[in-house]
Each structure stands twice: as C-alpha cells, then as structure tokens.
Amino acid sequence: MGRSLLKTRSRQVLKCGEYYWKLSSLRSYSDGGSLKEVLAKKIPQEREKMLGIKCLHGDKKLGVIKVSNVMGGQRGLLLLMCDTSYVDPNKGIFYRGIPLKEVCAKLPRTQKGSKEGTPEGAFFLLTAGKMPNKKQAKAVTTEWQKRGKLPDYCFKLLDSMDKRVHPMAQFCAASAALNPESKFVEAYNKGAKKPKYWEYIYEDSMNLCAFLPTVASVIYCNIFKGGKGNRKLDSSKDWSDNFCNMMGYKDSSFVDLMRLYLILHADHESGNVSAHTTQLVGSALSDPYLSFSAGMCGLAGPLHGLANQEVLVWLDKLVAAIGCEPSDEQILKFINDTLKSGRVVPGYGHAVLRQTDPRFSLQNAFAMKNCKDDPGVKLVTRLWKLIPKVLKELGKVANPYPNVDAHSGVLLQHYGMNEMKYYTVLFGVSRALGVLPQLIWARALGAPIERPKSFTTDFLCKFLSKSKKGTKGKSGKKSSKCGKGRKGKKGKKSRKNRKGKKSKKC
Numbered sequence: 001m002g003r004s005l006l007k008t009r010s011r012q013v014l015k016c017g018e019y020y021w022k023l024s025s026l027r028s029y030s031d032g033g034s035l036k037e038v039l040a041k042k043i044p045q046e047r048e049k050m051l052g053i054k055c056l057h058g059d060k061k062l063g064v065i066k067v068s069n070v071m072g073g074q075r076g077l078l079l080l081m082c083d084t085s086y087v088d089p090n091k092g093i094f095y096r097g098i099p100l101k102e103v104c105a106k107l108p109r110t111q112k113g114s115k116e117g118t119p120e121g122a123f124f125l126l127t128a129g130k131m132p133n134k135k136q137a138k139a140v141t142t143e144w145q146k147r148g149k150l151p152d153y154c155f156k157l158l159d160s161m162d163k164r165v166h167p168m169a170q171f172c173a174a175s176a177a178l179n180p181e182s183k184f185v186e187a188y189n190k191g192a193k194k195p196k197y198w199e200y201i202y203e204d205s206m207n208l209c210a211f212l213p214t215v216a217s218v219i220y221c222n223i224f225k226g227g228k229g230n231r232k233l234d235s236s237k238d239w240s241d242n243f244c245n246m247m248g249y250k251d252s253s254f255v256d257l258m259r260l261y262l263i264l265h266a267d268h269e270s271g272n273v274s275a276h277t278t279q280l281v282g283s284a285l286s287d288p289y290l291s292f293s294a295g296m297c298g299l300a301g302p303l304h305g306l307a308n309q310e311v312l313v314w315l316d317k318l319v320a321a322i323g324c325e326p327s328d329e330q331i332l333k334f335i336n337d338t339l340k341s342g343r344v345v346p347g348y349g350h351a352v353l354r355q356t357d358p359r360f361s362l363q364n365a366f367a368m369k370n371c372k373d374d375p376g377v378k379l380v381t382r383l384w385k386l387i388p389k390v391l392k393e394l395g396k397v398a399n400p401y402p403n404v405d406a407h408s409g410v411l412l413q414h415y416g417m418n419e420m421k422y423y424t425v426l427f428g429v430s431r432a433l434g435v436l437p438q439l440i441w442a443r444a445l446g447a448p449i450e451r452p453k454s455f456t457t458d459f460l461c462k463f464l465s466k467s468k469k470g471t472k473g474k475s476g477k478k479s480s481k482c483g484k485g486r487k488g489k490k491g492k493k494s495r496k497n498r499k500g501k502k503s504k505k506c
Contacts, residue, residue: 034139036202038128043198043444050445067460075351080279082270084126084437092358095122095267096129100358104263108134110141111238113252116259118238119433120144122266123209127437141238147210148233148242150218154178154211155231158218167219167425168300174215176293181207184287197285198444204288205436212429213239217246224419243429253370254415258426260366261411264359264404265427267434273298274305274428278435279442283449288439295435296428305424307405311347312413312420314338315379324375328386335390347406348387350399356384359404363411376410 033041062078069077085095093100103125107117121137132140157177161170179185184200192200214231221229230246237245240259249255270276278295282288299305322330338345350357364384367377384402391400412423 033136035124035128035136035143036199038130039198039202039440039444042129046441047445067464080270080276082275082438083129083441084270084434085267086269087352089352089354092353092355093268096125098125098131100264101362103131104260104362106131107263108132108137110134110138111241114256114259116256117263118240118259119262119266119430120239122263123433123437126267126434127440143206144210144239145233145235145242147207148214150211150214151178151181153180154215155218158215158222159227161222163223166300167223167422168296168305168428170219170223171216171425171428172293172296172300174219175208175212175296176290178208178211179287179289182287182289183207188285194446198440201288201440201443205440208288208292209239209432209436212432213243213246216425216429217243219425220247220419220422224422249415249417251415257366257370257411257415260362261408261426262430262433264362265430267431267437270438272304273301274431275435275438279438280450282439282442283447285449288436291439292432292435295431299428299431300424305427307346307403308409308423309420311405312409314346315376315410319379324379328382331382331386332390335387339390339394345387345391348391348400348402349397350401350403353401353403354399356401357403357406360384360402360407363404363407367407367411367414371411371414374410374414376413380407380410 065077069075083096085093087093091099095103098106103122104117107121107125109115110118110121118137118141120140121132124132124136124140154174154177158170158174161173181204182200183203184197187196187200214233217229218231221227225248229248232246233242234245238259240262241255244250244255244258249258268275270279274295277298278291281294282291286294302310318326318331318334322334326334335345364381367374367381371377383406387402388400391397409420409423412418412426
C-alpha cells in the first residue's frame with residue numbers, strides 16, 4: 001500500500017484524532033477460540049492501527065529530554081510502548097486496562113477447591129488482551145502440560161552444577177541452554193517471512209512457560225533438598241500445583257498462595273530491568289530462551305529482584321532488637337534509628353506509585369483469610385500502619401507506603417519456604433507470564449531493533465557550553481530591542497550599548 005493510500009485509509013479510521021477509541025469500538029473478538037486463534041484475529045487489526053498512528057502522527061513530540069533524565073537512568077521518560085500493563089500512580093497496576101484487584105477477582109477458578117485464579121489465565125489475558133473464560137484458561141493449562149517435558153540435557157546440566165552456584169545463576173543458565181528447542185531459530189534459518197515471526201515466538205514462549213516449573217523445582221531440590229524430589233508433571237494438576245508438588249509442597253493453601261504470587265509478579269510495564277532487557281535482546285531477533293535468560297540476569301540484581309529478601313533481613317533485625325511483640329513506641333524508635341543511620345526502610349516506596357501497592361493489599365487480604373495469627377504477618381500488618389506516618393514526617397519521601405516486597409517474604413516463610421536465596425527464582429517464573437507476551441507482540445507488530453544514540457561527556461560539556469553562550473546572546477539581543485524604539489538620550493544610549501561598551505549590563 002502506497003504512502004498516500006495509507007494516509008487516506010488511516011484518516012478514514014482515525015479522523016478527529018480519536019484513533020484509539022474509534023478502533024477499540026470497531027474491534028470485535030469471539031468469546032471462543034484458543035489463545036493462538038484469538039491472536040491470529042487480533043494481530044492484523046493491531047498492525048493496521050499502528051501503521052496508521054505512525055503514518056499520521058509519527059512527527060508528534062511526546063516530551064522533552066533533560067540532561068538530568070539521561071544521567072538519572074532515563075527515569076520517567078516516555079520511551080517505550082507496552083500494552084500488556086501500566087502503572088497508575090494512585091490506582092496501581094493494570095493488566096490490559098483492568099485494575100489488578102479486579103483481575104484477581106475475575107480470573108476463572110479452573111481447579112476444584114481453589115479460591116484463586118490461575119497464572120495460565122493471566123497469561124491468556126496479557127497475551128490476548130481479553131479476560132479468558134474458564135474453558136480458555138483451562139486450555140492453556142492443558143497445553144502447558146502437553147509441552148512440559150523437559151529435555152534430558154537440561155536435567156544433566158542442572159544436576160552437574162555445584163550447589164554453591166546461586167539459584168538465579170542456574171535458572172538463567174538453564175533458560176539459555178534450552179535454546180536448541182527454539183522453533184523460531186529453526187524457522188528463521190529456513191527463511192521464514194517477517195509477518196510470520198510471531199507464530200514461532202509464540203510457540204517458543206508457550207514451550208518455555210511449560211518448562212519453567214520443572215526447571216525451577218529441580219534447582220530448588222538440588223540445592224536445598226539434597227536432590228530429592230518429584231520431577232514428573234501430573235496431568236491432573238495445573239501449572240502452580242505441579243510447581244509446588246515438584247518442590248515438595250502439598251498444602252492446598254500454599255498452592256493458592258503460589259497462584260496468587262505468580263499472578264501478582266507477572267508484569268509491570270516494560271521499563272523495569274527484567275522486562276526491558278528481555279525486549280532489548282529480543283529486538284535483535286534472539287529467541288525467547290536467550291532473551292528471557294538475559295532478562296533474568298537483570299532480575300538477579302539486588303536493585304531489582306532481591307527486595308523481599310532485604311525486607312526479611314530487616315524484620316529479623318527488628319525482632320532480634322526489640323522482640324516478637326514490641327510496643328508501637330519500640331517499633332517507631334527502631335524505624336527512626338534505621339533512618340538516622342542513613343539506611344532506608346526496605347519494602348516501602350515505589351518509583352511510580354503514590355499509594356499502597358495493590359499487590360501488598362491483595363497479599364494481606366490472603367493472609368487475613370489464611371494465616372492472620374502468624375507472627376510475621378501480624379508484624380507486617382502493624383508496620384503498614386506505623387511506617388508511612390514516620391516517612392511522611394520526613395517530607396522527603398514521595399511514596400511512604402508499602403510495596404509488594406513488604407509482604408511476600410513472610411507469607412512464603414509461614415508455609416515453610418525459608419530459603420531466601422530462592423525467592424528470586426519464584427519471581428522469575430512469574431515474570432515469564434508478562435515479558436513473553438510482550439515479546440510475542442513485539443514480533444507481531446514488527447518492532448525494530450533498539451538502537452538509541454549515546455554521547456560522550458566531552459560532547460555533553462561542549463553542548464552545554466554552546467547552550468550557555470546561546471542564552472547570553474539571546475538576552476543581549478532582547479535588551480537591544482527593548483531600547484530601540486525609545487526617543488532622546490535613552491535611545492542614543494541604547495544604540496551605544498549595541499555597539500559595545502556597556503552591552504554586558506544589558
């Protein structure tokens with residue numbers, strides 16, 4: 001389609017600048033069909049929408065880039081598009097436009113006796129952009145059961161690793177080592193056409209999700225259980241239940257906690273380290289196994305995926321210092337002592353949110369139903385009431401409320417999972433549910449390789465120097481013009497100033 005024809009067609013659909021809402025009202029997807037069938041219907045319409053936006057609005061500016069933005073980790077810059085989720089400062093995380101609390105309430109309960117929706121249903125929602133019905137969510141579970149047999153070479157790799165190798169290092173290595181299973185690599189090498197890339201990325205993403213519970217459970221059992229544990233998937237169990245079962249956890253309440261945990265940690269826009277790294281590596285057309293592995297290397301960093309461990313360490317110090325049931329005064333003193341020592345209170349604050357993280361609230365609601373008398377749960381709930389008051393009084397904290405990490409650790413410990421080194425692996429298994437749908441859509445919409453321009457500090461200094469001189473010149477011009485229309489001596493004085501002597505004062 002020629003550019004002029006595309007513009008004409010785009011204007012027909014996108015006129016009056018209301019392109020998004022117009023297209024949203026035109027879209028009509030069947031309530032039935034498998035995940036892949038729903039995607040196959042949706043992708044052509046989304047491609048047309050994106051082409052129209054780029055053609056008609058490609059020259060529009062989204063904002064201004066300041067030096068402080070570049071030097072501050074690009075925080076807050078509108079640089080990435082992500083439809084799977086977004087974070088509202090006051091309302092929290094939305095999955096495909098639905099508040100997370102509502103997502104958890106509406107996801108189908110496919111397992112008998114379960115009070116929580118399934119991560120499989122969340123994967124359907126994040127990928128297809130619509131809430132699945134019970135049949136569709138169950139179909140993803142069945143599909144992952146069929147695809148979940150882990151290759152023998154991956155078992156051998158994990159079994160050969162020294163127990164001193166960190167669980168996340170093993171998780172990253174195993175994810176990358178599954179690269180020979182890639183359908184995308186096979187198709188690309190055979191000359192697959194670009195519009196078809198998404199189909200092979202989809203296949204790899206489905207297979208990788210199916211493999212992850214086995215990979216993660218083998219790591220857990222090898223490091224913490226002396227290699228003992230079940231390595232076979234049970235066709236009667238869903239994704240979370242199989243994961244827990246292979247790690248040796250049978251409690252149905254813990255399985256429900258795992259379902260909730262995996263849903264809550266699945267997605268968080270695309271600017272965080274693990275999501276953006278996955279997309280960055282994927283933009284080079286690396287397969288999902290390599291891309292996901294790269295993202296998990298980022299998740300392993302202490303500034304990203306280790307936060308709930310830091311919370312538990314801080315709580316242990318609090319209990320050691322003032323006991324299991326301290327008074328409010330003792331807790332407040334401990335908090336203030338932490339802050340005076342130059343440290344932060346872990347688990348509080350968020351880069352975007354300005355209210356209590358809904359993920360914290362959802363975990364607390366689970367705790368109140370299942371383990372409200374647990375000492376750790378009681379302490380975390382009390383801290384929720386006390387810490388924000390202290391942080392507000394400082395006047396320097398943008399968000400004094402708890403985030404998801406403030407609660408997850410004590411819940412895991414309540415059910416006996418005390419191996420803090422392993423918690424980031426749980427996070428990684430969950431994060432696959434968000435970053436892989438983003439990867440599928442990146443290839444479906446033909447996203448290009450990411451290649452921002454970098455510059456040297458010398459360039460920056462020269463740029464700033466020129467900018468400063470330009471500002472001075474402008475102010476001089478302005479003062480000259482101010483005196484130009486005046487009569488008499490003042491007018492003459494201003495003309496003298498333009499010629500030289502007193503121009504600095506102008």
